[in-house]
Amino acid sequence: MKILITGGAGFIGSHVADACIREGHEVIIVDNLRTGYERNLNPNARFVKMDICAPELRNLIAEEQPDIVDHHAAQISVPLSIKDPLTDAEINVKGLINLLEACAQNRVKKVVYISSGGAMYGEAEEYPTTETCNPRPLSVYGINKMAGEDYLYFYQQQYGLDYTVLRYANVYGPRQVSHGEAGVVSIFTEMLLQGKTPTLNAYPDEPDGMIRDYVFVKDVVQANLLAFSTGNGEAFNIGTCIPTTTRRLYDEISAQLGISREPLKGEAREGDLRRSMLNIEKAKAGLGWQPSYSLKQGIAQVIEYYKDFLGDQI
Numbered sequence: 001m002k003i004l005i006t007g008g009a010g011f012i013g014s015h016v017a018d019a020c021i022r023e024g025h026e027v028i029i030v031d032n033l034r035t036g037y038e039r040n041l042n043p044n045a046r047f048v049k050m051d052i053c054a055p056e057l058r059n060l061i062a063e064e065q066p067d068i069v070d071h072h073a074a075q076i077s078v079p080l081s082i083k084d085p086l087t088d089a090e091i092n093v094k095g096l097i098n099l100l101e102a103c104a105q106n107r108v109k110k111v112v113y114i115s116s117g118g119a120m121y122g123e124a125e126e127y128p129t130t131e132t133c134n135p136r137p138l139s140v141y142g143i144n145k146m147a148g149e150d151y152l153y154f155y156q157q158q159y160g161l162d163y164t165v166l167r168y169a170n171v172y173g174p175r176q177v178s179h180g181e182a183g184v185v186s187i188f189t190e191m192l193l194q195g196k197t198p199t200l201n202a203y204p205d206e207p208d209g210m211i212r213d214y215v216f217v218k219d220v221v222q223a224n225l226l227a228f229s230t231g232n233g234e235a236f237n238i239g240t241c242i243p244t245t246t247r248r249l250y251d252e253i254s255a256q257l258g259i260s261r262e263p264l265k266g267e268a269r270e271g272d273l274r275r276s277m278l279n280i281e282k283a284k285a286g287l288g289w290q291p292s293y294s295l296k297q298g299i300a301q302v303i304e305y306y307k308d309f310l311g312d313q314i
Helices: 011-022 056-064 078-083 085-105 140-159 184-193 217-227 246-257 281-286 295-313
Strands: 002-006 026-031 046-049 068-071 110-116 162-168 170-172 199-202 214-216 234-238 264-267
Touching (some): 002 011, 011 217, 026 056, 056 085, 162 217, 199 246, 214 217
Parallel strands (some): 026 046
């Protein structure tokens, strides 16, 4: 198949691109390199530097005629979405509409849409949270991801454009950067390797930090591959259904590094959920997917990546 991946120079999208190429698919990567990196690009993919909001995107899809569009490009910062909601809407809503218009006009078979299993549900009353839980987003990012799913349904009903939604938990793994809207795994790992002391952000009444569902990027990639041919018109949680506090995560990373150092204490960020954990039974039944990497196994691969990436800096 021919697969177009938006955000394919980013952390997760680049891993998806690599896996698609290993499977023998033809891959086109669209990325504006605002948060993606050329070092992540697979040399066997065609790379087009382009913003998903650009009118030229429609010409590109008309030219390439992809079978599948895997949509990872997004504004992913929860705090930024609260401070600058117009920018978030510009990318995560208008950019998506631009993409869906192009897909509908050129008979793309399917869109795999990356949504949020944490930000969209908010402080969910149902825990672990299923896909039928009534969303209560506490950030503009979560609101716009939820709106994106509604647009997909509309385009399916209006134009017959098929889709599958993957609602990610907290994804971590190699290539995740430690700045900007970074994952805490990459932040802790890089700082500890460099001899620095990380900050553990927490609410005053929960000193061990927030509870999250950490899923390894290679497991997430497998969910994408399965979604190309199954799960039509449905949304699926992609996580582990295993609760992990920030303190538990810090202890695992520091233990594997052989470092005994107490983290600094910091306040929770604006928009931080107290807890988030996803029920993944639907993904098991509907996609034939389940995670295979434990937190310990995933952290080991992150550490190996950062030791190589940082080189002389550690």
